[in-house]
Amino acid sequence: MTDHPKAAPRFDILGIGNAIVDVVAAVEERFLSKHDMRKGSMALIDDATAEALYRAMPPAQESSGGSAANTCAVAAALGAKVAYLGKVADDTLGTVFAHDIGAAGVHFPSTRLIGGAPTARCLILVTPDGERTMNTFLGACVTLGEADVDTALVADAAVTYLEGYLFDPPAAQAAFRLAAETAHRAGRWVALSLSDPFCVDRHRAAFRDLVRGHVDILFANEAELCSLYEQEDFMVAAEAARRDVALAALTRSEAGSVVVQGGETVQIAAEPTSVVDTTGAGDAYAAGFLAGLTAGRSLAACGRIGSIAAAEIISHFGARPQTDLKRLVAGVAD
């Protein structure tokens, strides 16, 4: 991480990601096999497939989603000053997305796409075990590019947080790099969430370059980390991350999380909770961790806040908080 002098930033966290509305429905296991889905994965689908799949789905609930956007909403609920950049269309779902992220207390200055593809949507199938299987139609997201990166805003945020899913729409990769370079020039931190092991598979070489050259803070779960370094052993992969980035927060579901920073290693237990829907667990963990980090908390406290936020999110349907997160984390000591 850079440590040259810099003014206090206006925002703690700036998230950049695919702005997506979630369409969530509960299904039986056999729905996944019938539609050839890999349970727990995120697949990219085109307009026609999205239409056909939506027709086959049971009754659903719509709510705003998107990985980095979820992180932003949770971090704002924890009291962090948060902004978000992402592309929605000038349609009903775009209005829903803009309303929800704004109402969550997140500054959202992005202009809308007019006359192009509709707002992105993610068809999420939740099986009885709480696992979610996602099918994303990127829609307006694919137009997010360098022109959408508000460099003044990047320079004015302590952490610019990028989701790995940004590597799927081609134009977004350039936006990604521009944001990272701008942040570093301003003496800020760059955080990356790997998002999904199959997303890492699709873009492994690019991710490796990026992690080594541009990322200060890495978020990954076990499957994503092992995919990035092509290792089967979590601790071997964690050591590789320790060499590549200044700080890595690595989550292992009910086994808690491990934070590595230089020579330091901190183990954090998971919060006990009953799992209803795991959608957004990793997003919420990153939110809690970054809200703690930008507030100057210890690594152990950052991990605990992340775990508590994740436990709240997975205890109900949907990836945005439904209870007072500030109260839940009030007792976390450094």
Next chain:
Amino acid sequence: MTDHPKAAPRFDILGIGNAIVDVVAAVEERFLSKHDMRKGSMALIDDATAEALYRAMPPAQESSGGSAANTCAVAAALGAKVAYLGKVADDTLGTVFAHDIGAAGVHFPSTRLIGGAPTARCLILVTPDGERTMNTFLGACVTLGEADVDTALVADAAVTYLEGYLFDPPAAQAAFRLAAETAHRAGRWVALSLSDPFCVDRHRAAFRDLVRGHVDILFANEAELCSLYEQEDFMVAAEAARRDVALAALTRSEAGSVVVQGGETVQIAAEPTSVVDTTGAGDAYAAGFLAGLTAGRSLAACGRIGSIAAAEIISHFGARPQTDLKRLVAGVAD
């Protein structure tokens, strides 16, 4: 009720109502007072008010609603053969509504409104006690009229179920009467839900005429029934209903329900449950009751099935079932 000979109908229940997408958000009590809302009521709002209120609301979840539509979805989940008539626009929310009611197993043949008002939406504020306060922008609903009443469908349903809210959009009153007359000519039953005490206030004389002249089965809660007959005492109002209709199923929240039919009176206890969101409780009770009735069950069994369905609905956010209702009611004896 008529009892002249008739062929077995294709549908058990045909619901007719305002086709609405719910926009649900959790708020503190002070949000209601700040916006001059009567807690627990449904207010009709115009386009501009809907816009302003939506802007002021916290992040929300969208899902298909509408009182009679909720009843249809619950009755279908209980195994009844169900159809629904209601007017949505040719827009995103209209697609969401049509998808959800179809995916719930309800036949929905209504044509969409093209080039007019958008699909109706109901902004629902849920306070920490689980009470919902509703603000409805009727949009495309106001165009539902006689032309939208598929009389062949009405004649082919054992019960045509009408929601009291249909008395708010002026054209729908005519649709309402046409449906009732058509049902009776075909030897079918007409059921009415009073929907809301303030809706009864707005249209009391029309409701009284209708209940006396056209309704076989009346659904009402205590406040609605007392408003209809301008009585303070529930039992006095229930006796008035006994004189006016062949069958009345009257709900009293945690005090259960009372069914009156001629000289018979059946008391049914409420199902114990923890209340999260009362939206759709009355709709679900009516669904369970009618699913039982059209399956030839005893009045006590009909009331129990209604109570069990209502308990499921209020135990979570949203007015559509989230668990297997057929399994929940499997043990109900006649």
